[in-house]
Amino acid sequence: MESRNNSPGGRLKEMVAVARNCYRLIIEYPWLAPPQPGQFVQLRWHRGTDPLLRRPFSIHRADCRRGELWLLIQVAGRGTADLVERGTPGMELDILGPLGRSFPHLEEEGLALLLGGGVGLAPLLFLAEERRRRGLPFRWLIGGAGADLLPPPEYFLSLGLSPQFVTEDGSLGEKGLATDLLQRFLEEERPSRVHACGPVPMLATAAKLCRQFRVPCHLSLESFMACGVGACQGCVVPIRHGEKVEYRRVCLEGPVFDGEVVDFEQWPGIDP
Amino acid sequence: MNSGPGLTLNLAGIPMKTPFLAASGCYGYGREYLPWADYSCWGALVLKGTTREPRGGNPPPRLVETPSGLLNAIGLQNPGIDYFLKQIRPGLEELGPAIILNIAGESIEEYCQVASLLEGVKEVDGIEVNISCPNVRKGGVHFGTDPAVVEELVGAVREVYSGPLLVKLSLEAGQIVPVALAAEKAGADALSLINTLRGMVIDIHRRRPVLGSLTGGLSGPAIRPVAVRAVWEVAEAVKIPVVGMGGICTAEDALQFFLAGATAVAVGTANFVNPRVASDLVRGLTRYLQENGFKHYRELIGAARNR
Ligand SMILES: Cc1cc2nc3c(=O)[nH]c(=O)nc-3n(C[C@H](O)[C@H](O)[C@H](O)COP(=O)(O)OP(=O)(O)OC[C@H]3O[C@@H](n4cnc5c(N)ncnc54)[C@H](O)[C@@H]3O)c2cc1C
Ligand SMILES: Cc1cc2nc3c(=O)[nH]c(=O)nc-3n(C[C@H](O)[C@H](O)[C@H](O)COP(=O)(O)O)c2cc1C
Ligand code: FES
Numbered sequence: 197m198e199s200r201n202n203s204p205g206g207r208l209k210e211m212v213a214v215a216r217n218c219y220r221l222i223i224e225y226p227w228l229a230p231p232q233p234g235q236f237v238q239l240r241w242h243r244g245t246d247p248l249l250r251r252p253f254s255i256h257r258a259d260c261r262r263g264e265l266w267l268l269i270q271v272a273g274r275g276t277a278d279l280v281e282r283g284t285p286g287m288e289l290d291i292l293g294p295l296g297r298s299f300p301h302l303e304e305e306g307l308a309l310l311l312g313g314g315v316g317l318a319p320l321l322f323l324a325e326e327r328r329r330r331g332l333p334f335r336w337l338i339g340g341a342g343a344d345l346l347p348p349p350e351y352f353l354s355l356g357l358s359p360q361f362v363t364e365d366g367s368l369g370e371k372g373l374a375t376d377l378l379q380r381f382l383e384e385e386r387p388s389r390v391h392a393c394g395p396v397p398m399l400a401t402a403a404k405l406c407r408q409f410r411v412p413c414h415l416s417l418e419s420f421m422a423c424g425v426g427a428c429q430g431c432v433v434p435i436r437h438g439e440k441v442e443y444r445r446v447c448l449e450g451p452v453f454d455g456e457v458v459d460f461e462q463w464p465g466i467d468p
Numbered sequence: 469m470n471s472g473p474g475l476t477l478n479l480a481g482i483p484m485k486t487p488f489l490a491a492s493g494c495y496g497y498g499r500e501y502l503p504w505a506d507y508s509c510w511g512a513l514v515l516k517g518t519t520r521e522p523r524g525g526n527p528p529p530r531l532v533e534t535p536s537g538l539l540n541a542i543g544l545q546n547p548g549i550d551y552f553l554k555q556i557r558p559g560l561e562e563l564g565p566a567i568i569l570n571i572a573g574e575s576i577e578e579y580c581q582v583a584s585l586l587e588g589v590k591e592v593d594g595i596e597v598n599i600s601c602p603n604v605r606k607g608g609v610h611f612g613t614d615p616a617v618v619e620e621l622v623g624a625v626r627e628v629y630s631g632p633l634l635v636k637l638s639l640e641a642g643q644i645v646p647v648a649l650a651a652e653k654a655g656a657d658a659l660s661l662i663n664t665l666r667g668m669v670i671d672i673h674r675r676r677p678v679l680g681s682l683t684g685g686l687s688g689p690a691i692r693p694v695a696v697r698a699v700w701e702v703a704e705a706v707k708i709p710v711v712g713m714g715g716i717c718t719a720e721d722a723l724q725f726f727l728a729g730a731t732a733v734a735v736g737t738a739n740f741v742n743p744r745v746a747s748d749l750v751r752g753l754t755r756y757l758q759e760n761g762f763k764h765y766r767e768l769i770g771a772a773r774n775r
Contacts, residue, residue, distance in 0.1 A: 240741065245536040245689045245717065249740060275533075292504065292743065420531045422538060422740040425504065427496035429516075429545045430531040443525055443545060448500075464528040464680055 206289040214347040217271040225265040231258050232298030233323035234452045238424040240290035247275045252421050254319035270315040295424050296451050299391045299414050306388025310336040313394020339374025343367035375401040382409040403455035413455035419446040434459040471750050474757050474764045479732050480632040480657035482566045482593045484511030488749050491713050491736030492570035497556045509746035512566035517598050520578050522548035527680035532669045537690030538737050539667050541681040549582045560591040570596040576624050584628040600638030600663040612638035615650035626655035636660040648702045660711040662695045688737040689715040696724050703729025719752020727772035
């Protein structure tokens with residue numbers, strides 16, 4: 197016996213594949229307060245106990261007027277496979293959020309550089325739309341292994357956005373790594389700030405480059421989560437605090453952290 | 469939500485509006501769920517295990533999901549008792565539910581120092597002595613497994629703390645009843661059980677354990693039958709009340725614990741999945757009482773054993 201969550205419920209309106217193993221979900225969701233780019237939701241899509249926990253996903257796009265929440269979800273394991281398998285229009289979704297801290301300084305006048313690796317592009321769409329809404333300059337780079345793993349340019353064009361692509365196999369945009377392009381941008385365009393989300397090695401390199409060029413950068417990090425609200429201390433990552441390294445919760449103190457303080461040398465899962 | 473007259477109790481001297489407690493370590497320091505939960509449905513919040521000194525906790529990853537379960541190795545990350553008293557304590561009484569602070573340590577002196585600092589603190593209605601954390605290497609589990617040590621530890625805490633004293637038991641001992649009896653004899657007012665069960669998950673791609681500290685404590689529905697059995701055994705052996713926990717997600721789950729002999733139940737992992745779990749439990753239990761002709765949930769405590 198379990199009642200509906202009292203916070204507003206969501207209803208899946210549409211789920212379409214936009215790349216290999218990657219789906220865009222449009223969810224009818226009556227936003228109570230406008231979310232900010234970089235925030236995430238904890239999603240529950242069934243009432244069973246296996247998989248047990250919710251799964252965290254960045255807010256890909258929020259349309260408060262139409263009452264829509266967009267998610268961009270890559271199938272990464274059991275939970276996401278189950279979600280995609282069960283996902284049919286009309287399905288009820290239990291959404292906890294918006295959670296976490298957003299990308300800072302979105303109102304800044306200078307050129308903002310957005311760097312997304314793979315499905316890490318998800319929160320940057322929201323950020324890009326926010327910069328555009330305010331009439332502020334930005335450039336957006338999207339990197340991936342190959343074209344099949346990224347939503348096609350039309351996906352972004354239909355929303356009036358034109359990010360620049362870079363792929364490892366050269367199948368879309370330039371051939372190379374997103375961070376190669378980042379370096380060139382840092383050299384040539386002198387952005388006033390970098391916002392990045394993607395795989396940890398990309399973020400680690402981005403943070404290093406930004407430090408080298410003395411450009412502030414903000415990284416959206418991931419971690420396995422249980423509560424998502426700061427109650428369990430389960431989702432921590434190593435953050436430098438002066439000389440000391442302390443564990444900070446991705447769900448509450450993050451997911452966006454200042455690239456200066458993230459300690460990638462002690463990152464979990466990176467073998468010594 | 470109005471929890472109604474059939475759910476009230478007095479646990480170890482602490483009056484409560486419902487027999488539902490938020491389990492330690494799963495509800496932070498009590499305020500984290502304010503935007504998401506109806507606090508009027510909790511009888512008490514058991515706050516995060518707190519030690520004398522601040523603890524940084526275990527290296528990540530600290531969590532991994534298992535079939536209907538969660539394996540965690542937080543390592544008692546907490547800011548220490550001084551910080552708790554200065555920064556966290558003020559205003560806790562305004563949350564509504566009774567407040568119980570879970571305490572831990574690596575030596576009997578440490579437990580006693582923490583407990584004595586809580587003597588007479590009005591925002592904290594009682595303490596829960598965790599003698600069973602599986603994620604602290606030094607001490608921890610050792611305290612919980614040996615009845616003689618448990619008696620000494622609980623007796624020592626009893627001397628410095630006069631308020632309601634709960635003792636949280638481990639199943640690591642194999643035999644939980646002798647430990648429960650030792651805690652009762654030493655002056656515990658109530659017993660909480662069970663804590664998580666030690667487990668391991670191995671990442672076959674990296675060919676090493678997933679958790680940064682190798683092992684962790686298993687919680688969630690996967691451990692529920694083990695917990696119900698433990699509550700059954702302990703409730704039969706002791707006279708003091710038992711707070712049952714382990715995998716409770718719904719009122720039906722909680723009812724098993726009451727019927728086995730628990731006076732109250734605590735809910736941990738289920739909060740992560742359903743932050744409204746307390747309201748669901750109140751609603752579900754109230755309906756069960758109505759449908760089955762009971763006036764007070766008290767009538768159900770231990771009812772499964774009276775036949
Ligand atoms: C703040 C935040 C925002 C995120 N935003 C997005 C997003 O917009 N789109 C998207 O596709 N994914 C996003 N993720 C990652 C997504 O949560 C995981 O891919 C998902 O939880 C995996 O679940 P699973 O059951 O399919 O995988 P599992 O079978 O549980 O695990 C498969 C792999 O995913 C990793 N993983 C599992 N759970 C998590 C988790 N909670 N966080 C990170 N890695 C995990 C495991 O370590 C393992 O390597 C985000 C994660 C966080 C923390
Ligand atoms: C993330 C996490 C942290 C915990 N921390 C503590 C703790 O600090 N002290 C304690 O006595 N128990 C702690 N526990 C154990 C719970 O209080 C509870 O006994 C156990 O999880 C079983 O209940 P559940 O299945 O409802 O979660 C923790 C459990 C989890 C999942
Ligand atoms: S997921 Fe629980 S503290 Fe972050």
